Amino acid sequence: EADIYQTPRYLVIGTGKKITLECSQTMGHDKMYWYQQDPGMELHLIHYSYGVNSTEKGDLSSESTVSRIRTEHFPLTLESARPSHTSQYLCASSGKWSSGTSTDTQYFGPGTRLTVL
Amino acid sequence: SQKIEQNSEALNIQEGKTATLTCNYTNYSPAYLQWYRQDPGRGPVFLLLIRENEKEKRKERLKVTFDTTLKQSLFHITASQPADSATYLCALETDYKLSFGAGTTVTVRA
Numbered sequence: 001e002a003d004i005y006q007t008p009r010y011l012v013i014g015t016g017k018k019i020t021l022e023c024s025q026t027m028g029h030d031k032m033y034w035y036q037q038d039p040g041m042e043l044h045l046i047h048y049s050y051g052v053n054s055t056e057k058g059d060l061s062s063e064s065t066v067s068r069i070r071t072e073h074f075p076l077t078l079e080s081a082r083p084s085h086t087s088q089y090l091c092a093s094s095g096k097w098s099s100g101t102s103t104d105t106q107y108f109g110p111g112t113r114l115t116v117l
Numbered sequence: 118s119q120k121i122e123q124n125s126e127a128l129n130i131q132e133g134k135t136a137t138l139t140c141n142y143t144n145y146s147p148a149y150l151q152w153y154r155q156d157p158g159r160g161p162v163f164l165l166l167i168r169e170n171e172k173e174k175r176k177e178r179l180k181v182t183f184d185t186t187l188k189q190s191l192f193h194i195t196a197s198q199p200a201d202s203a204t205y206l207c208a209l210e211t212d213y214k215l216s217f218g219a220g221t222t223v224t225v226r227a
Contacts (some may be wrong), residue, residue, distance in 0.1 A: 010147075033214075040126075040218040043161070043206070090160045094215075104215055105151060108160025 006109035023091030140207035
C-alpha cells in the first residue's frame with residue numbers, strides 16, 4: 001500500500017465556494033501530480049511538480065491552482081467551484097532524483113470525489 | 118506527442134481463461150512501458166514495468182510483452198479469477214511525463 005493520502009475522500013459543495021484538496025506523501029518523492037478523471041474515462045494530467053517551489057500545468061487545462069512549499073505536500077485549490085468541476089481528482093507521486101531511478105512509477109492516492117451543485 | 122491506444126471494447130472472460138490486452142503507441146518507442154490496475158472509484162495501482170530491451174516480463178499470473186517494432190505491448194492475465202476484474206491501463210513516458218491510455222475493462226465470470 002502506497003503512503004500517499006488525500007483528503008477529503010468525498011466533497012459536495014455549492015457553486016462559488018473556494019476549496020482545497022489535500023495530498024500528502026511520506027515516501028520522500030520529488031515528483032507529484034494531479035489528475036482529473038471522470039467515470040469510465042481516462043486520466044488527464046492537470047498539474048505536476050518536480051520539487052519544492054516547482055509547479056507546471058499539465059495537458060488538460062484547469063482552473064485550479066497548486067503549490068509545493070514542502071516536499072510531502074501538494075494541495076490543489078479551486079477559487080470558485082462550478083458544476084463543471086465535478087469529477088474525481090487523483091494525486092500521485094513518483095521517484096526521487098537522488099535515487100537515480102528513471103522509471104517514474106507513480107503511486108496514487110485514493111482520490112477525492114468532488115461534486116459541485 | 119505520443120498517442121496511446123488500448124482495446125476500447127470491454128473484455129468478458131470465463132474464470133480460468135487467459136485475458137489478453139493490447140496497448141499500441143504511435144510515435145517513438147519509450148525507454149519503458151508500465152501497466153496499472155484501477156478498481157472503480159480508486160486510484161491506479163502499479164503492476165509491471167517492461168524496458169525497451171526486454172521482450173517479456175512476468176509477475177505471478179501476469180505477463181507483459183513489448184515489441185518496439187510493432188509499437189505494441191501485450192498484457193496477459195493467465196488462469197483468470199473474478200478478483201482480476203478491473204480496468205487495466207498502460208502508461209509510457211512522453212515529454213518526461215507518464216501518459217496513460219484510456220484503459221481496458223476486464224470482467225471475469227465465475
